[in-house]
Amino acid sequence: MTKADLVERVTAQIAQTAGPMISKKDCARVVDAFLDAIKESLERQDNIEVRGFGTFKIRRRKTRMARNPRTGSPVEVSARPVPVFKPSKELRALVAGAEPDAVAKAEN
Incomplete structure (x- = not known):
């Protein structure tokens, strides 16, 4: 799914539940603002937790040795921060085919 597909789907969902109160252009601005945030x-280096969806955070990769694919010689790759996403239990269950409500009930 592309960002344009996401905007289309969100616009359609809003129109379905609340009526045509937001244009596709305005919805694209909202999606852009969300992604920019x-x-x-x-x-x-802040974590972003979206309940029921997952957590975006920064993880620090350690320095490691790799190989140059052309020459095969060892190359040191320096430590660096990388963004990671950890899905929530509900999202993992949904992807696995279980009902998210069943997961929430099992946790309580």
Whole structure:
């Protein structure tokens, strides 16, 4: 799914539940603002938790040895921060085919 597909789907869902109160252009601005907020938070090394969906965070990769694919010689790859996403239990259950409500009930 592309960002354009996401905007289309969100616009359709809003129109279905609340009526045609938001244009596709405005919805695209909302999606862009949401993604920008995630990027800015990750840039500040902050975690972003979206309940029922998952957590975006920064993980620090350690320095490691790799190989140059052309020459085969060892190359040191320096430590660096990388963004990661950890899905919530509900999202993992949904993807696995279980009902998210059943997962929430089992946790309580």
